[in-house]
Amino acid sequence: MDLAKPRIDFGLTTDNIEPMLRFWQDEVGLPFDHLLKIRRGHDQHRHDALGSVIKINHPEGQLPEGPPTGYRELYIAREGLDAPKPMVDPDGNRITLVPPGWRGIGQIGVRLAVRDLAAHRRFYTEALGLTEEPWDGGAAFRGGDSLLIVEESADAPTPGVRPGGKGWGYITCQVFKVDKEHAFVLAHGGGEATAPITLGTTARISMVTDPDGNRIELSQRASIVGSLEPQTS
Numbered sequence: 001m002d003l004a005k006p007r008i009d010f011g012l013t014t015d016n017i018e019p020m021l022r023f024w025q026d027e028v029g030l031p032f033d034h035l036l037k038i039r040r041g042h043d044q045h046r047h048d049a050l051g052s053v054i055k056i057n058h059p060e061g062q063l064p065e066g067p068p069t070g071y072r073e074l075y076i077a078r079e080g081l082d083a084p085k086p087m088v089d090p091d092g093n094r095i096t097l098v099p100p101g102w103r104g105i106g107q108i109g110v111r112l113a114v115r116d117l118a119a120h121r122r123f124y125t126e127a128l129g130l131t132e133e134p135w136d137g138g139a140a141f142r143g144g145d146s147l148l149i150v151e152e153s154a155d156a157p158t159p160g161v162r163p164g165g166k167g168w169g170y171i172t173c174q175v176f177k178v179d180k181e182h183a184f185v186l187a188h189g190g191g192e193a194t195a196p197i198t199l200g201t202t203a204r205i206s207m208v209t210d211p212d213g214n215r216i217e218l219s220q221r222a223s224i225v226g227s228l229e230p231q232t233s
Helices: 017-027 117-127 178-187
Strands: 003-013 032-039 042-049 052-059 071-077 085-088 094-098 108-114 131-135 138-143 146-152 167-175 191-199 203-209 215-221
Touching: 003 108, 003 138, 003 146, 003 215, 017 042, 017 052, 052 167, 071 167, 108 117, 117 131, 117 138, 117 146, 131 146, 167 178, 178 191, 178 203, 178 215
Parallel strands: 003 052, 071 094, 108 146, 167 215
Antiparallel strands: 003 167, 032 042, 042 052, 071 108, 085 094, 131 138, 138 146, 191 203, 203 215
C-alpha cells in the first residue's frame, strides 16, 4: 500500500460527547484540530496525536450496545514519561501514554486482538503491504511512523458478528488512489464493508475488513493528495 501520509489515524464513536471531549483534550492532552460534518446528524471531532488524527465520531441518538471490535487500545508517545501511564476514557476505551521509543512506539500504536495471528500476518503484510516488526506475544506492523500491534486472543471478534456502535471502531490509512488500493485489498483476502464513495470535496473513501471483520478505512483526502478522481491504476 502506498501511504499518502506516513501515519495511521484511529477512530472511535460515542454518544457521550461532552465528557469525552473534556477527557481527550484535558487529560490526554490532544489538541483539537477541527470539526468535520460527516453527514446530517453526524459530527467528527478531529484531534492531533503527533500527526495521527484521533477521530471522535458523534452521531445523533443513543448508540446500540454490542460486542466490541478487535481494536483494544491506543498507545501515544509522550515526552517526559519514565514509564507507561494507562488511562480509560468515559466510555471505557483504553489509552496508554508511553515514553517515546517504548517497545518501538515513537508516535502512536494501536493494539488489535485477533483470533488467528497467522491469518492476520498474511493480511497485513500481503493485502496492506505493512512491514512486520518483532513484538513479544504477537506481531507488529509498521505503517509509516505508526505501529499496529496484533495479538491472538480467544475473546477477539467472531467474523460476521456485527460490533456495537460505541468504542474503538477503525483505523484509517491515507492513500493516493482509493479505488486501486481497495481492489488490491479485496484481491488479497480482504473483505468489503463500503465500496469507494466520494464525500463532497473532502475525500474519496472506502472501508475494507481484515479476516475478523475489523474495519480499515482507506482515504484519498483532497487536502493531502489533491484530486478525488477515481483511479484504478
